[in-house]
Structure formats: structure tokens, C-alpha cells
Amino acid sequence: MESKKLGRIEDYNKVLPVNELYRCVQSEGSRFGRPTIAIRVTGCTHRCWFGDGGWCDSWYSSIHPEKGKFTFNDIIKMYDENPHITEMMLTGGAPTMQPALVNELTHFANERNIIITIETEGSHYVKTDYPLGLVSLSPKFNNSIPRVGIKTPGGKTVDQKFVDQHNKYRLNKEAIRSMIDYHNDYHYKPVWDGTSENLEEIENLRIELGIPKNKTYIMPAGDSRDELIKMYPLVFELCAEHGYNMSGRDHIIAYDTKRAV
Numbered sequence: 001m002e003s004k005k006l007g008r009i010e011d012y013n014k015v016l017p018v019n020e021l022y023r024c025v026q027s028e029g030s031r032f033g034r035p036t037i038a039i040r041v042t043g044c045t046h047r048c049w050f051g052d053g054g055w056c057d058s059w060y061s062s063i064h065p066e067k068g069k070f071t072f073n074d075i076i077k078m079y080d081e082n083p084h085i086t087e088m089m090l091t092g093g094a095p096t097m098q099p100a101l102v103n104e105l106t107h108f109a110n111e112r113n114i115i116i117t118i119e120t121e122g123s124h125y126v127k128t129d130y131p132l133g134l135v136s137l138s139p140k141f142n143n144s145i146p147r148v149g150i151k152t153p154g155g156k157t158v159d160q161k162f163v164d165q166h167n168k169y170r171l172n173k174e175a176i177r178s179m180i181d182y183h184n185d186y187h188y189k190p191v192w193d194g195t196s197e198n199l200e201e202i203e204n205l206r207i208e209l210g211i212p213k214n215k216t217y218i219m220p221a222g223d224s225r226d227e228l229i230k231m232y233p234l235v236f237e238l239c240a241e242h243g244y245n246m247s248g249r250d251h252i253i254a255y256d257t258k259r260a261v
Ligand code: SF4
Pocket: 044, 045, 046, 047, 048, 056, 057, 058, 059, 061, 062, 063, 092, 093, 094, 121, 140
């Protein structure tokens, strides 16, 4: 599959579509527990709404995207100030919408021996000059489709155009396949809402893409501490019974709904 067109960032003082830049600890998936720098890219192809689970927890980077605030030099400064950190979490929104930025980051990471994890819903394939360290795939299933007539977090009424936008790049299997094949490593990190319908979709995609269970991390749905605590035992039992890995979301357990943690 053809990648999105590659480019480079020429001006390191230009404000990028990055609305959060902070130090934290990776609390999801196969690199759990490692100190990292999170770079949140604003803008997303999707418009996720999870019914009782509410809107996308980073709706300020997707449904109502904030403007970017940080430059490439800000990213460099963050690593200069934290020389002990050798990880990067590129999250969003949808970082694959910004191929030049992702590519530039691979050059920086290569110079500094930093491992990049890119979080992606799998909308686009981005082939970078240096492969990414880890592709963290969280595709969105039927339970993410917004319903016509409901209000967005910013008060807009959902119409069919909004729903079509959400579905346009959803479950782009060719892009997901190419991301898995090109980059250094990956894991499949679907969010499970506790229903058998959702589990069936998760499992069908896993089998179709040939992803082994030991590269599958099931994550509980919920974007607050209370919701997660209810879901954790279900996910523990599911993983123990079926042989998936369990991924918590411990930054939410630790900080609840606080941003930039
Ligand atoms: S793909 Fe992720 S960032 Fe985009 S709307 Fe859905 S949950 Fe939010």
C-alpha cells in the first residue's frame, strides 16, 4: 500500500499541530511502566462516541480540535531537560494525519536512541525514513459510531455527514496491515466494552489480520476511575480465560479525568 506522502519539518520554530507535550509514565500495553514524553497531535479522522461510555476522552484533539501550541524545538527542549527518558508516546487525535511531523520525529529519535510508540486507530499508513519502534493499534468498532441527533461535547448536533466522516477511514485494514509490516514492532490494543458483540468484532479482526493473542492487549472501556474499576475484573477474567494480555489504563486510576498526565 502507498504511504501518505513523506516530508520533513524545516522550521523548528513553527507551531505544530501539537496541543499537549508532557512527561509521564506509559500505562498501557506492552511498554507499560516506562517513563516517556507524550506528544499529543490535534486533529483526528474519527468522531468516536461510545454510547454510555460517552465521547472520545480526548475530544479536544479530535471532535473539537484545539489549535497546536508547541514547536519542534519545544520537543527537543523537553528531552534535553529529561535526559533519562528514552521513550516517546505519539498520541492524539490521529498522529498519522501528520506524516511530516512523524517522519521528523523518527530522525530525532534515531539520533538520540529514543523508542517511539505511535498510537493509531489505523486510518492511514505512514512509512517513515526510520521505522517506528512500536505501532499501538486501537481500531474502532461498531460501538464507536455516533448517533444522529445527539450533541457533541461542544454542543453541535450530530448529522449524517458527521457519522459518515467517522466511518470514512474506520477499520482501514490495508493501512493497518502496512503499518504492522513496515514498522519495527506492534501490538493490538482494542478497548473492550464488556459485551459479546464487541468481543466478536475484536476477535474477528485479530484473526483476519493474523495477530497472535500474545500481541493482543485488551483494555477496559471507561475514561474515569469509577468506570474503569467496574470494568477491570471483567477484563482480568476475559484475559485469563482466553489467553489475551490485559492492559490497564493506570494513568486514569492514578489521576482520574485530569489532562496531560
Ligand atoms: S480515534 Fe481516538 S482520538 Fe480519534 S475520535 Fe476516536 S477515540 Fe478519539
